[in-house]
Amino acid sequence: MRLVDAAIPFRVVYSIYHHEYLGLLLSAHYVQLLPPSEPDTEGMLSLVHQGAHPGTLKQFAEGLEEHDAALIKELEEIRPKSLVKKFGGDPRKPLEFFTKKFEGQIEKLAISKIQKTMASVLPRLYGKAIYIMGNDGYPSPEAGKVEMPAQRATIRFKFRKKEGFIRYYPTVFAPNEKAEGGMERLVLKDSDSLILCNKPGWLVHNKVLLRFDPDIDGKKLRPFLKKEALYIPEANEEEFFKKFLIPMLEARYPIEAKGFTIHEMAPQPQFTLMVKEHNQASFSFVPQVSYDHFTFPLRDNGSVKTFMKKEDGGFNFYRINRDEKVEKKINGFLEELRPNPQSLTPWELIDKETGLSWLSNHTQDVQEMGIEILQEDNGYQLQLIRPELSLATEEDGDWFDIKAMVKIGAFEIPFIKFRNHILKGKREFNLPDGTIAILPEEWFSDYRHLLEVSEIREGGDTLSIKKYQAPLLNFPSKLGQGRRQMLEDLSSLDRIPDITPSKKLKAKLRNYQQEGLNWLHFMQQHHMGGILADDMGLGKTLQTLSLLQKTYEEKGNPSLIVLPTSLIHNWQNEARKFTPNLSVFVHTGINRPKDPQIFSGYNLILTTYGIVRQDINMLKNYPFQFVILDESQNIKNPDSKTSKAVRKLVAEYRLSLTGTPIENTVMDIWSQMAFLNPGLLGSEAFFKKFYVSPIEKDKDPKRSAKLRRIIYPFILRRKKQQVEKDLPPRIEKLHYCEMTERQESWYQETRSQYRNYLMELINQGAWKKNKLNILTGLQKLRQIAIHPQMLDKEAYNLEESGKYLEVKRLLKQVISKKRSKVLIFSQFVKMLHLLRDDLEKEGIKFNYLDGSTKNRQEQVDTFQSDPSIQVFLISLKAGGVGLNLTAADYVFILDPWWNPAVENQAIDRSHRIGQKRTVFYYKFITEGTIEEKILNLQQRKAQLSDDIISVEEDMYKTLNAGDLEALLV
Numbered sequence: 001m002r003l004v005d006a007a008i009p010f011r012v013v014y015s016i017y018h019h020e021y022l023g024l025l026l027s028a029h030y031v032q033l034l035p036p037s038e039p040d041t042e043g044m045l046s047l048v049h050q051g052a053h054p055g056t057l058k059q060f061a062e063g064l065e066e067h068d069a070a071l072i073k074e075l076e077e078i079r080p081k082s083l084v085k086k087f088g089g090d091p092r093k094p095l096e097f098f099t100k101k102f103e104g105q106i107e108k109l110a111i112s113k114i115q116k117t118m119a120s121v122l123p124r125l126y127g128k129a130i131y132i133m134g135n136d137g138y139p140s141p142e143a144g145k146v147e148m149p150a151q152r153a154t155i156r157f158k159f160r161k162k163e164g165f166i167r168y169y170p171t172v173f174a175p176n177e178k179a180e181g182g183m184e185r186l187v188l189k190d191s192d193s194l195i196l197c198n199k200p201g202w203l204v205h206n207k208v209l210l211r212f213d214p215d216i217d218g219k220k221l222r223p224f225l226k227k228e229a230l231y232i233p234e235a236n237e238e239e240f241f242k243k244f245l246i247p248m249l250e251a252r253y254p255i256e257a258k259g260f261t262i263h264e265m266a267p268q269p270q271f272t273l274m275v276k277e278h279n280q281a282s283f284s285f286v287p288q289v290s291y292d293h294f295t296f297p298l299r300d301n302g303s304v305k306t307f308m309k310k311e312d313g314g315f316n317f318y319r320i321n322r323d324e325k326v327e328k329k330i331n332g333f334l335e336e337l338r339p340n341p342q343s344l345t346p347w348e349l350i351d352k353e354t355g356l357s358w359l360s361n362h363t364q365d366v367q368e369m370g371i372e373i374l375q376e377d378n379g380y381q382l383q384l385i386r387p388e389l390s391l392a393t394e395e396d397g398d399w400f401d402i403k404a405m406v407k408i409g410a411f412e413i414p415f416i417k418f419r420n421h422i423l424k425g426k427r428e429f430n431l432p433d434g435t436i437a438i439l440p441e442e443w444f445s446d447y448r449h450l451l452e453v454s455e456i457r458e459g460g461d462t463l464s465i466k467k468y469q470a471p472l473l474n475f476p477s478k479l480g481q482g483r484r485q486m487l488e489d490l491s492s493l494d495r496i497p498d499i500t501p502s503k504k505l506k507a508k509l510r511n512y513q514q515e516g517l518n519w520l521h522f523m524q525q526h527h528m529g530g531i532l533a534d535d536m537g538l539g540k541t542l543q544t545l546s547l548l549q550k551t552y553e554e555k556g557n558p559s560l561i562v563l564p565t566s567l568i569h570n571w572q573n574e575a576r577k578f579t580p581n582l583s584v585f586v587h588t589g590i591n592r593p594k595d596p597q598i599f600s601g602y603n604l605i606l607t608t609y610g611i612v613r614q615d616i617n618m619l620k621n622y623p624f625q626f627v628i629l630d631e632s633q634n635i636k637n638p639d640s641k642t643s644k645a646v647r648k649l650v651a652e653y654r655l656s657l658t659g660t661p662i663e664n665t666v667m668d669i670w671s672q673m674a675f676l677n678p679g680l681l682g683s684e685a686f687f688k689k690f691y692v693s694p695i696e697k698d699k700d701p702k703r704s705a706k707l708r709r710i711i712y713p714f715i716l717r718r719k720k721q722q723v724e725k726d727l728p729p730r731i732e733k734l735h736y737c738e739m740t741e742r743q744e745s746w747y748q749e750t751r752s753q754y755r756n757y758l759m760e761l762i763n764q765g766a767w768k769k770n771k772l773n774i775l776t777g778l779q780k781l782r783q784i785a786i787h788p789q790m791l792d793k794e795a796y797n798l799e800e801s802g803k804y805l806e807v808k809r810l811l812k813q814v815i816s817k818k819r820s821k822v823l824i825f826s827q828f829v830k831m832l833h834l835l836r837d838d839l840e841k842e843g844i845k846f847n848y849l850d851g852s853t854k855n856r857q858e859q860v861d862t863f864q865s866d867p868s869i870q871v872f873l874i875s876l877k878a879g880g881v882g883l884n885l886t887a888a889d890y891v892f893i894l895d896p897w898w899n900p901a902v903e904n905q906a907i908d909r910s911h912r913i914g915q916k917r918t919v920f921y922y923k924f925i926t927e928g929t930i931e932e933k934i935l936n937l938q939q940r941k942a943q944l945s946d947d948i949i950s951v952e953e954d955m956y957k958t959l960n961a962g963d964l965e966a967l968l969v
Contacts, residue, residue: 002048003048003050004030004031004032004048004049004050004060005032006030006059006060006062006063008032008033008035009032009033009063010030010031010032010033010060010063011030011031011033011045011063011129012028012029012030012031012052012060012063012064012065012068012072012128012129013028013029013031013045013128013129013130013131013139013140014026014027014028014029014071014075014125014128014129014130014131015027015028015029015130015131015132015133015139015140015144016130016131016132016133016146016194016196016204017132017133019080020098021080021098021102022078022080022083022110022111022114023111023114024194024195024196025078025080025114026075026078026118026121026122026196027051027075027079027133027139028051028052028068028071028072028075029049029050029051029052029139029140030049030050030051030052030056030060031045031046031048031049031139031140032045032046032048032049033045033046034046045140047138049138049139049140052068052072053072053076054072054073054076057069057072057073065128067124070124071121071124071125074117074120074121075117075121077113077117078113078114078117078118080094081094083110083113083114084097084098086110086113087101087102087106087109087110088101088106089101115197115198115199118196118197118202119197119199119200122196122197122202122209122211123211125148125209126148126150127148128148129145130145130146130147130148130209131144131145131146132144132146132204132207144207145207146204146207146208146209147207147208147209148208148209149174149175149208149210151175152175152210152211152212152213153172153173153174153175153186153203153210153211153212153213154172154173154183154212154213154254155170155171155172155173155212155216155221155253155254156170156171156254156255156256157169157170157220157248157253157254157255157256158170158171158255158256158257159245159255159256159257159258159259159260160258160259161237161257161258161259161260161314162259164233164234165231165232165233165234166231166232166234166237166240166259167229167230167231168229168230168231168232168244169224169228169229169230170188170220170221170224171185172185172186172188172221173185173186174186174205174208174210186205188205188221188224188225189224189225189226189227189228190225190226191205191206191225192205192206193205193206193225195218195219195221195222195225196209196218197218198217198218198219199215199217199218200212200215200216200217200218201215201216201217201218201219201220201221202218203218203221214252214253214254216251216253217251220248220253237315238310238315241308241315241317242308245317246306246308246317249262249304249306249317249319250302250304250305250306250319251304252303252304259314260314260315260316260317261316261317262316262317262319263316263317263318263319264319264321265291265292265318265319265320265321266320266321266323267291267292267320268291268323269289269290269291269322269323269326269327270289270290270291270372271287271288271289271290271298271330271369271370271371271372272287272288272289272290272295272371272372272373272374273285273286273287273288273334273366273371273372273373273374274286274287274288274374274375274376275355275359275373275374275375275376275382276375276376277376277380278349281351281352282349282350282351282352282355283349283350283352283355284348284349284350285339285348285350285355285358287299287330287331287334287371289322289327289330291305291320291322292320294307294318294320298327298330298331298334299331302322303321303322303324304319304320304321304322305319305320305322306318306319306320307320330369330371333369334366334371337358337362337365337366339354339355339358340354353427356427356428356438357427357441359373359382359384359438360386360427360438360439360440360441361440361441363384363386364386367384380436381434381435381436382435382436382437382438383408383409383431383435383436383437383438384438385408385409385437386440387406387407387408387437387439387440388406388407388408389404389405389406389415389443390404390405390406390407391403391404391415392404393473396464398466398467399464399465399466399467400464400465400466400467400469400470400473401462401463401464402450402454402462402463402464402465402473403461403462404416404463406418408431408437409431411431411432411433414461415463416456416461416462416463418439418443419451419463421439422439422443422444422447422448422451423448423451423452425444426439427439427441445702445703445706448690449472449681449682449686449690449706449710450463450465450472450473451463452682452683452686452690453465453469453472453679453680453681453682466679467526467527467528468526468527468528468529468677468680468714469677469679469680470713471709471710471711471712471713472710496515496518496519496522497518497522498514498518499517499518499521499550501514501517501546501549501550502546502549502550502553504549504553504579504581505545505546505549505550505578505579506577506578506579506580507542507546507577507578509542509543509546510539512538512718513538513539513542513543513546516532516534516540516543516716516718517543517546517547517550519532519716520532520543520544520546520547520655520716521547521550523653523655523714524547524551524653527652527653528676528677528713528714529653529654529655529656529673529675529676529677529714530655530656530676530714530715530716531632531655531656531657531658531661531672531676531714531715531716532544532655532656532657532716533657533658533659533660533661533715533716533717534659534716534717534718535659535718535719538718540630540657540659541570541571541574541630541657542574542578544628544655544657545574545575545578545579545582546578547655548579548582548603548604548626549578549579549581549582551625551626552582552603556625557600557623557624557625557652558585558599558600558602558603558604558605558624558625559603559604559605559624559625559626559627559628559651560605560607560619560624560626560627560628560649560651561604561605561606561607561626561628561630562607562608562609562612562627562628562629562630562646563606563607563608563609563630563631564608564609564630564631564634565588565608565610566856566878566883567630567631568586568588568606568608569856569857570857570883570884571584571606571630572584572586572606575604582603582604583601583602583603583604584602584603584604584605584606585598585599585601585602585604585605585606586606586607587599587605587606587607587611587615588606588607588608588611592611592615594618595618596618596619596621596622599622605624609634609635609642609646610642612642612645612646612649613641613642613645616645616648616649619649620645620648620649620650621650622650623650623651623652624649624650624651624652625651625652625653626651626652626653626654626655627646627649627651627653627654627655628654628655628656628657629646629655629656629657629658629675630657630658631657631658632656632657632658632661632672632675633658633660633661633663633668635671635672635675636663636664636665636667636668636671636672637671638667638670638671638674638684643671643674643675646675647674647675647678654675654676654677655676656672656675656676658672661715661717665692665696666691666692666695666696666707667687667688667692669681669707669711670684670687670691670692673711673714676714677714680710680711680714681710681711690703691703691706691707695707732921732923733920733921733922733923734923734925734935735806735810735922735923735924735925736925736926736927737802737803737805737806737924737925737926737927738802738926738927739785739801739802739803739926739927739928739929740800740801740802742788742800743784743788743800743801743802744928746784746788747781747784747785747929750777750780750781750784751781751930753777754777754778754780754781757773757777778930781929781930782895782930782931783828783830784929785803785895785926785929785930785931786801786803786804786826786828786831786894786895786926787800787801787803787804787831787834788800788801789801789834790828790830790831790834802926803894803924803926804834806924807824807835807892807894807924808838810892810922811824811871811892814870814890815844815870815871818867819867820870820889820890821863821869821870821871821872821887821888821889821890822870822871822872822888822889822890822891822892823872823874823885823888823890823891823892824871824872824873824874824892824894825874825875825876825891825892825893825894826873826875826876826893826894826895827875827876827877827895827897828894828895829850829851829875831894831895832848832850832873832874832875835873836848836873839871839873844870844871845868845869845870845871846869846870846871846872846873847859847860847862847863847869847871847872847873848872848873848874849872849873849874849875849878850874850875850878851875851877851878853878856883859872860883860884860885863885863887863888864884864885864886864887865887872885872888876893876897888919889917889918889919889920890919890920890921890922891919891920891921891922892922892924893921893922893923893924894924895924895931896923896925896931896934896935897934
């Protein structure tokens with residue numbers, strides 16, 4: 001076969017042909033032109049031709065006209081071989097594909113592809129050479145040439161209702177310059193007409209390619225290629241109207257009817273939102289639009305909507321021309337408010353709680369937009385008027401009485417009637433007229449806590465709360481002047497009156513300590529328990545002793561101070577130093593007295609948490625002036641015996657001291673407040689549900705803010721940055737260390753082993769049951785990263801730890817500075833033992849403290865006073881609190897802990913009031929190990945406490961599967 005020569009003139013032609021399985025198709029071809037040897041052959045097509053495909057475009061580029069390249073590429077997609085390949089057949093065996101696979105969904109998809117391509121290509125063929133292919137496969141027979149006029153054909157569908165039937169037929173007019181008016185009526189029946197495309201319809205009639213004005217569906221013409229008209233029996237006319245006439249009316253086809261009426265309408269639209277209840281568990285909201293008395297869903301497509309009504313024995317049609325501009329505005333407004341923004345059907349099957357919340361929050365907005373909210377008449381009628389709550393508060397001695405009324409339409413109801421609904425989370429309230437009011441969503445967050453802790457007084461219509469629960473009154477109310485002043489004073493330290501320290505106090509208070517004394521005295525005056533939560537080292541003990549000295553200027557019962565055992569000596573020393581005239585009794589030891597009357601001769605009774613737990617039956621009946629808890633995070637577990645015991649103690653005033661009021665979880669603060677101001681935060685179960693879960697699991701900022709606002713008056717928290725002018729600088733440095741080769745090899749082997757184990761557990765859904773085993777693996781990795789000898793003393797020499805070598809190198813530098821001292825903290829006692837043994841071999845003097853140390857205070861005193869001792873080895877847990885080690889100007893943290901608050905407590909042993917020199921803090925991190933991952937985990941998760949009281953969250957207890965996987969990467 002001879003191919004077209006691109007160097008000789010040629011032309012691109014487009015041919016219509018019929019495929020046995022695919023129907024009518026278009027294809028592109030290159031046809032060689034005859035040489036212009038004679039005038040009458042110039043530009044004529046020869047018999048030399050070949051298919052035009054994308055692969056030959058570059059070769060024939062110079063001879064292509066505008067759009068040819070794009071048309072050739074598009075038509076390539078509907079070549080039979082291309083379609084065979086696209087739908088999983090072998091292009092070399094097309095017959096096999098069409099006879100065995102070309103059916104069902106594949107056939108539908110292929111025909112759809114052809115129709116879309118034809119609809120795209122046909123409008124761009126104007127001015128091109130178009131032919132109906134010959135039977136011999138020649139693409140451009142002269143007899144098959146097709147014209148394509150620029151002007152469109154017109155069509156009108158006519159319906160004639162006769163006795164017993166309806167006659168339905170089209171009239172088609174095509175452009176013809178010779179015809180009268182330039183348009184010729186076409187007779188389609190028994191003609192050689194071809195319908196090339198359905199949407200929009202394209203027709204070849206008498207070798208003229210026509211498109212219609214307006215566009216129609218080509219399928220509507222197909223019956224009339226064989227019939228002059230269709231006849232619909234009267235018995236079938238209603239179905240015919242619904243399936244054929246109404247869609248044609250809504251598509252705006254030109255229609256002429258006789259025997260029935262088509263009414264054109266364009267009234268103003270009215271909008272409604274229909275509320276439907278489903279199975280008492282969910283709602284659907286249906287946005288609707290009404291024109292005159294015709295109503296339909298707003299989301300229905302189309303610019304025209306047609307309704308059929310049977311009237312006077314016949315059918316009438318109402319074609320409504322929709323106001324698309326106004327509908328678009330209303331639809332856009334509702335889209336902004338839709339209840340389920342992520343759903344593809346945001347108005348359908350909305351759970352009841354979401355639906356009630358939406359109605360409560362948006363009914364007024366919707367109505368103001370002119371949209372009427374309607375409900376199905378199924379016996380469940382919502383009262384859509386939003387409840388209005390008015391509250392007033394009156395002071396009555398040590399109580400606040402809250403008088404509140406709710407107005408819902410014509411009804412006025414005491415707010416207390418809604419108490420059970422709010423406590424149980426029920427949004428629906430039955431009104432006297434049988435309708436159902438929707439309680440506003442914010443009531444359940446704003447007043448849930450108030451209703452939980454309040455008491456009912458005065459005949460059952462008044463709520464009352466205790467005076468220290470005043471922060472719950474966060475709404476406009478008629479407060480007594482005294483209580484209003486109290487709340488305003490609590491909002492700022494500057495507003496709290498100054499108190500002159502006792503002349504017997506042997507200390508000059510710094511400015512912030514004076515403010516602390518003012519606050520403590522203010523809380524005492526108003527009988528409110530508080531937490532002095534200053535950072536470690538800012539003098540909480542001194543501020544407390546200042547308050548006690550002021551208190552005992554007048555006689556009073558002794559005060560009980562509950563401490564960790566390690567702080568007994570510190571309190572004795574501080575009391576002896578600052579308040580020497582206050583008598584102190586230490587209630588500890590095996591031979592401690594069993595009769596509390598012995599306390600009467602003293603001002604301060606020092607005891608431990610363990611003793612309180614053991615002696616509670618004796619202590620709970622003694623009326624103390626103050627009960628003060630130092631390091632009060634010891635009662636963070638509300639269910640512990642210690643927490644339960646201290647809550648039984650009797651005192652006129654209560655006070656807590658801690659640098660970490662929230663150490664592990666928000667529940668810590670409930671336990672503290674249950675001791676200080678019982679009832680302020682409700683029951684334990686309520687607090688967990690209302691605050692702990694939303695804050696810790698859902699990261700709810702509103703609930704965090706609410707809790708912060710309620711507890712704010714009872715916590716005085718100052719950070720070191722706020723008083724840094726009273727402290728020297730603290731310079732922190734992350735010191736990264738490399739592992740040795742053998743250390744890294746063992747680490748990677750252990751990491752891979754536990755990571756594979758974890759992934760297997762996750763796949764089986766069993767990681768939670770085996771979490772302890774994974775945590776054991778994490779512990780091993782941490783120990784290897786510090787020093788492998790902690791796991792296998794025989795297998796490794798001391799030098800086989802990159803971190804250990806770095807610690808020793810920097811330690812020698814510190815020791816070389818004769819006046820410098822260093823605290824070395826590790827949570828692993830084995831690590832301290834390794835260092836201890838090494839220091840002993842080298843003859844370096846040091847102090848040592850871990851949980852087994854008996855002479856704690858002696859170790860502290862000698863380090864503080866003996867210049868020849870420059871090193872203090874301390875276990876993180878045993879020495880992280882209660883020690884004053886201001887002689888040190890260096891702190892080494894050998895291993896990062898999950899909870900950075902514990903590390904901060906260790907650093908604060910030296911960086912506290914009394915320190916005169918800059919403190920250098922080194923945190924040793926082994927590169928490429930779990931220690932780096934712990935730092936990242938801290939940064940991601942240490943947000944909880946900062947949101948409430950600016951302390952850190954315990955990481956160890958909150959690890960999930962993703963966290964564990966990240967640690968083992």
